C-alpha cells in the first residue's frame with residue numbers, strides 16, 4: 001500500500017514532468033503565461049533551458065511545439081484546457097494532429113471545477129474537440145498515481161496526446177492498489193459489481209467509487225470502471241461490463257456531448273446495444289461559483305451518481 | 316478640466332477601488348491587480364467621456380465599451396455600480412452562485428456590459444464589429460475597448476488592429492492598460508512589446524501615450540481621439556498594477572488572488588483614508 005496523496009492532478013503532472021525530464025533531455029515544456037497554474041513552473045525551475053514562455057499566444061505556442069517535435073523534441077505545451085484545446089484547436093489539428101507529431105497538448109483547469117472564473121474558463125468541450133482529431137490520444141487521469149503513470153506512458157509513446165488536468169486537490173484512489181498497472185488505452189476496474197456499471201473518468205472516478213461504497217450497504221452491487229484513456233477507448237472492458245451488468249452510467253466533468261458518455265455509447269451501439277445513462281454537463285454553460293457547489297449543482301457528485309443508480313435500477 | 320470635476324472623478328475612482336476590493340474579497344478570488352490599474356480609466360470613461368444612460372442600458376445610440384481584458388471586471392462592475400446601473404450591494408455577491416456579476420463579463424446578464432469577454436484577444440475584435448455596425452447604420456456612437464499589455468501577445472489583437480484600420484474605424488478607440496505586468500512576470504520579460512507605439516502606428520492607428528492615472532491627460536487624449544478621422548485610435552495608458560493599495564502596487568503576485576481578512580482590512584483602511592483626504596480637499 002502506497003501513501004494517500006491529496007493533490008490536484010495538475011500538481012502531480014508538474015512533478016512527474018520534472019521526474020521524466022531527469023532522464024530524457026528531449027522533453028521541453030512550453031506555457032502561455034499560466035506556468036504557475038498548469039505547474040509547468042516546476043519544470044521551468046528545474047530545467048530553465050528547456051522551458052519556453054510563449055506569452056499569451058496559445059495558437060503560436062502549439063505550432064511552435066509542432067516545429068520542436070519535427071526536430072525530435074518532446075514538447076509539453078500547456079495552458080488552461082479552454083485555451084490549449086479551444087483557442088488553439090485548429091493549430092492542434094493541422095500543425096500537430098495532421099502530421100502526427102509527438103506533441104503533448106496539456107489542458108489544465110478543465111471542466112466546471114475551475115469555479116469562480118465562470119463560463120468563459122470552464123472548458124466542457126475539450127475531450128470532444130481532441131477526440132475528433134484523427135490519431136490523437138486523449139487522457140484524463142483520476143488521481144496522483146494515475147497522472148504520474150500517464151505522464152510516463154505518454155513520454156514513451158511517440159505521437160500526439162491530449163492530457164487533461166484538474167484544478168482541485170483530489171484524494172488518491174490507487175494508493176491501496178499494489179497491483180496498479182497503467183496501460184494506455186486500458187480501463188481499470190476500480191470496484192467490482194454486477195448490478196450496474198458506472199464508467200467514470202478524471203475527477204468523477206472517486207465520486208463513482210464513493211457512490212459504489214455507499215450503495216454496497218444497501219445491497220446494490222456497482223461496478224466502477226476508470227477510463228483514463230478516452231481515446232483509444234478500452235472496448236473490451238465496456239462490452240464485458242454491458243454483458244455482465246446490463247446497464248451502464250457514464251460520469252464525467254464534461255459535456256454529455258462528445259465526451260466519455262458518447263464514446264461509450266458508440267462502442268456499445270456497435271458491439272452490444274445496451275442502455276447508457278450519461279451524467280455530465282447537460283448541454284448548458286456553467287457559471288461562477290465555488291467549485292464544490294458547482295459540482296453538486298451540475299450533478300457531478302457521488303450523491304447524484306448513487307441517486308441515478310437507484311433510479312435506473314428502480315430501487 | 317476644472318478642479319471641481321477632477322475632484323469628483325478622483326473621489327469616484329477611490330470608491331471604485333473600494334468596491335473592487337469588496338468584490339474580490341467576498342468572492343475569495345478574482346483579479347485585483349489589473350482592476351485597480353484600470354480604475355481611473357473606467358471612472359473617466361463612465362463619468363466623463365461616454366454617452367450612456369444607466370436607466371436605459373440598452374439605449375441604441377449609446378457609446379459602447381468592451382473590456383477585452385475581461386478579468387479586470389471587478390473594477391468595471393464597481394464603476395457601473397457607482398454610475399447606477401445596479402445596486403452596490405451586488406458587488407458583495409461577485410462570483411457567487413446565481414450572481415448578477417460573473418467572474419468575467421456577461422452581456423446577457425449584467426446591465427451595462429456591452430460584450431461578454433474573458434478569453435483574451437477576442438474583445439477587441441468584437442469592438443471592431445460593433446464599430447463596423449455603427450458605420451453601416453450611420454450611427455454616431457463611439458466604441459471603446461480596453462486591452463491588457465499582456466493581452467497584446469495574442470495574435471488576434473493584431474488581426475483586429477489590421478481590420479480596424481483597413482475599415483477606417485475612426486469610431487473605435489483602443490485603450491491599452493500598460494501596467495507592465497502579466498501572470499508569469501514582467502511583460503517585457505515574457506514577450507517584449509517595444510516599441511509598442513510604433514507597432515500600433517504601423518498598423519494604421521493614431522497613437523497617444525498618457526499617464527493612466529491623470530484625468531487631465533485623459534481629457535486631452537480622448538478629445539484628440541474623437542477628432543481623429545479615417546483611422547482608429549490607440550491610447551497607451553501607463554498605469555501601476557494594483558494602484559491604490561500599497562502592497563498590491565507593482566506586485567506580480569496580486570494579479571489573480573483575493574486578499575485575506577487582514578489584507579482586506581488594510582486595503583480598505585488605506586483606500587478610505589485616501590477618500591477622506593480627497594473629500595476634505
Ligand SMILES: Cc1ncc(C[n+]2csc(CCOP(=O)(O)OP(=O)(O)O)c2C)c(N)n1
Nearest residue numbers: 033349433434435463464465466496497498
Ligand atoms: C486566451 C486566454 N489565455 C489565457 C488567459 C488567462 N489569463 C487571464 S489574465 C492573464 C494575464 C493578462 O495579463 P494582462 O493582459 O497584462 O492583464 P493585466 O496585467 O492588466 O491584468 C492570463 C494569461 C485568458 N483569460 N485568455
